Amino acid sequence: MRVVLLSAVFFLNFSLIAANMPKEIAFLQNIDDGSRAYDAAKKKLQAEADIAKKRINVQNLDKDTLEFINKIRKIDSYSADFKQSERGDDKSKFKQISGRLKLARPGKFLWSITSPEKEKQSYISNGTKFWHYDVGLEQVVVDNFNMKKLAHSPFSILLDDLYSITTNYSVKKVAENSFELKPKNKVTGDNYITDLKIVFLNNNSAAIKNISFIAAEHKHMLIDLSNSVVNNPMGASTFNFVPPKGVDVINSDEIM
Numbered sequence: 001m002r003v004v005l006l007s008a009v010f011f012l013n014f015s016l017i018a019a020n021m022p023k024e025i026a027f028l029q030n031i032d033d034g035s036r037a038y039d040a041a042k043k044k045l046q047a048e049a050d051i052a053k054k055r056i057n058v059q060n061l062d063k064d065t066l067e068f069i070n071k072i073r074k075i076d077s078y079s080a081d082f083k084q085s086e087r088g089d090d091k092s093k094f095k096q097i098s099g100r101l102k103l104a105r106p107g108k109f110l111w112s113i114t115s116p117e118k119e120k121q122s123y124i125s126n127g128t129k130f131w132h133y134d135v136g137l138e139q140v141v142v143d144n145f146n147m148k149k150l151a152h153s154p155f156s157i158l159l160d161d162l163y164s165i166t167t168n169y170s171v172k173k174v175a176e177n178s179f180e181l182k183p184k185n186k187v188t189g190d191n192y193i194t195d196l197k198i199v200f201l202n203n204n205s206a207a208i209k210n211i212s213f214i215a216a217e218h219k220h221m222l223i224d225l226s227n228s229v230v231n232n233p234m235g236a237s238t239f240n241f242v243p244p245k246g247v248d249v250i251n252s253d254e255i256m
Contacts, residue, residue, distance in 0.1 A: 061166065064173040068181075068198075069162055074206040077104040078158060080228040089218045101225075103158050107147060108239040111155075124241040131241040140243045143252035154196055154211045154223070157181070169196075177202060177209075193221075206230050 061069065079102045086095040099113040107127035113119050120135035130145040147164075150156035157165060169181040177200040196213040200206065207228040213221050243249050 062171075064179065065166060065171040067173060068171045068179045069166065071200060071206050072157065072165065073162055074230065075103075075105075075158055076231050077234050078102070078208075078228065078230055079232060079234075080208070080225040083224045083226075085222045085224075087220050089220075101155070102234060102238055103155060104234050104239065105159060106161070107145060107159055108234075109150075109155065109159060110239060122241070124239060126236070126239040131243075133241065133243070133247070138247045140241070140247055140249045141252055142249060154193060154198070154213050154221075157196070157198070175199075201228070 079100075081098070082101050083098045084096065087093060097113050097119050098115045099111070101112070102110040108125060110122065110124050112122040118136060122131070122133045122135075124131045124133070125145045128145055130143045132141045132143075133139075147156060147160060150159060157169075168184055170184055172180045172182075174180045174197070179198050179200075181196040181198070183194065193213045193215050196211070198211050199209045201209050207230055208225050210225060211223045215221050
């Protein structure tokens, strides 16, 4: 009789526990969901705070900077054919390449040199990874991407946020639709450019006619753009590079 009674009590307690298990599980699940929701809310608030810090106070911008920003802010993506000319200080050395470029904020770009044959190569970034594909060497170098890698490129202006532009550059309108940008801080090293000038096609367009600047070793560069398209939708595959079969793939840390 005692065994039967103990068994009955055990069964009753087990039944009560089993009956409450879904509630306990639901309670724990709610705690877990609540924790994740809290973390997500914190991240969202932090992101909003970061954005707020980088909001541009137009009251502090001069007329030339404001006009330039009003043009640049219209660009979310950009594609064009390019022709780049390079010469030295003495104007005796001259080099020219041409190809196709595609850009998208934030940090996505494709710079593909198609001519001359010996210069064929591509630089690609999806905002996270960076690829440099040299056709002649049959080699791809893979690296992590950050905006500092574009310090030597005038197109960093089209890929960076507007706050960084107004923080890092002084803007001066030097002619109709023509703007000169000078770094506010002293720049050194081989990866920086100076005397950057951007010329737009007309008053009503964000399309660019040409970009000129001085690069390392006093190289004077001029990039003429044609067949420009502003804000044409671009799929993710545009900026994700798949190395062709047979080429060597090298991670950047392997050549450091």
